[in-house]
Amino acid sequence: MSLLRIENLTNTVADKPILKGLSLTLNAGEIHAIMGPNGAGKSTLAYTLGGRPGYEVTGGSVEFDGQDLFDMEPHERAAAGLFLGFQYPVEIPGVSNLQFLRESLNSQRKARGLDPLSGGEFIKLAKEKAGLLGLDMEMLKRPVNVGFSGGEKKRNEMVQMGILDPKLAILDETDSGLDIDALRVVGEGINAIMRKPDKAVLLITHYQRLLDYVKPDFVHVLAGGRIVKSGGADLALELEREGYAEVLA
């Protein structure tokens, strides 16, 4: 069944139309990649689905796991299982990663009617997920993203994803700022965490290279605020080889 169904979505940012009738459906068990030229609206799509203030929905609908996404506040979307991997992860001085994630996770669990994880249970979980991404536990004791390198921030996003265990991950240029080794670790992390029959991933990327590790079931090209072309994994290779202008011509 479809986990995410976007129909004819239009929006504005600062009164400027960005998405202009975007439709896309993700089923559970699928990984979709969205590629596209700069300014096509890729990050806008991610923020709009996340519910960021300032991203005004002007038309269309989005159904997430059977619910109207736009009926939910950002934190309710998170609790419903939507995770947004940020292109530019945000620093929160004075708040350790562990504290941030434990509060976030327990707040999500509360919304789902589950008991909070104890300190011990949480640390065990955090250790496991940090290990998966090759991130030192010491990093998780440091304030959220403060003083992290670009690559560390992105790996930290994936550790967060592992701990929060969402149904749908929207990963906005998670591959940018990663060296080759880190790219492989992150790619393998995404597979380990999200490549499951009840989950789906929407990968937003400029480059084919992440797709070498996380093989998409579908590739879409976003241009001018809508999906203009869809295909299989081969489409990404074709784009890489020939460029958007050629493929879209």
Added chain:
Amino acid sequence: MSEEVEIRDAEARAAAARAADYEHGWSADIEQEFAPKGLSEDTVRFISAKKEEPEWMLDWRLKAYRHWLTMETPDWAKLDIPPIDYQDAYYYAAPKKKDALKSLDEVDPEILRVYEKLGIPIEEQKVLAGVEGARKVAVDAVFDSVSVATTFRKELEEAGVIFRSISEAIREYPDLVKRWLGKVVPMHDNYFAALNCAVFSDGTFVYVPEGVRCPMELSTYFRINAENTGQFERTLIVADKGAYVSYLEGCTAPMRDENQLHAAVVELVALDDAEIKYSTVQNWYPGDAEGRGGIYNFVTKRALCQGRNSKVSWTQVETGSAITWKYPSCVLNGENSVGEFYSVAVTNNYQQADTGTKMIHNGKGSRSTIVSKGISAGHSNNTYRGLVRVAPQAEGVRNFTQCDSLLLGDKCGAHTVPYIEVRNPSATIEHEATTSKISDDQLFYAMQRGLDQESAVALIVNGFAKEVLQQLPMEFAVEAQKLLGISLEGSVG
């Protein structure tokens, strides 16, 4: 019931956090013995007589009162203080006195009920079979102005620590009190201090003898209960040579429409190698969202680091009161003495705070650290005002000052007013200041991870204030963190 009781910290803190939520704006109905309304020499005499004070104490009060009459309300702070009619208030209110109390059982049940409602942990004391190794907290509960119950006295006495209401101390330890009272904050120091000297109703006295480490954190919970009753607390803490004591002060007050004046004086004395840690969580009623009501908190707190290597550390979390005028300070007379000031001040709605510290370096090699975190929301104004002074004879002084302001919304104000007076060229003085806003990026990031808006704000604000919060004893840290969140509810979005 035994006087020796233990307090289960978690429950006590949870209860205190509940009390911080003013949904229950009740006021208890307790028969009061009021002093005549208004302020005169007769009022001063009435208070002194009620307290069965010796002659010298009455003379001292009268002298202060006469001096106060010649003074004017200070107007240099960035505060808008409505005129206060000192004749339209009561200066003494006490629970109706029975004979001397032998145990908590004899405390007016109505008072116990009030404490229970507030969550102040007197009732809980007997419950607690004690977690192994858990620290004990002595509670000298001040109801309105008179101490109704002092606990842990025996254990403290075995250590040689004197922990009394100031009234008791005046009667039982007149020499000690006489030696230090008014020596740190003289009666003519300022308008509100002079007023306090004249009419202080009760408070706390602590003396830790030479070489003694106080075996527990000392704690006083203040309450203001009677309508139109100013609260004039007087605290004196003396740490003799090589002594150590940590003192916690926390306050709550019930809902009121009328403004209430609070003018406390706290004096600390640290002799050679002594250390005093004084922590405050202040969450008195701040007034309603339109700025009606709330406490006027005009407090003089000062420490005398008299001895060599003496150290005093002030930590305060100020979230309450309509108006705060407060500068916990250190006079660093001792060679290599140390003064610290860690402060979080939160203002929301129409609250006003003008708070900071004075570090007066008279001693050679004295050092001070100032970390001030101001958080403003709503229509509030939050000012840091601080003085670092280095005397000509004070060689090798060091000071580090950091003042950070965080703004929520665009209708509030944050102000930093540092005064630096250095008269010795060997001094090293550092001052850093920042002003920032909670960013939409941070809020959205935290909400995307599952936190609702208020939790996200609380988390970010607690991160901002962390350097100060981690100075608090464990007992207070959790309560203080919750308080920051509660104080800022509804301030965003």
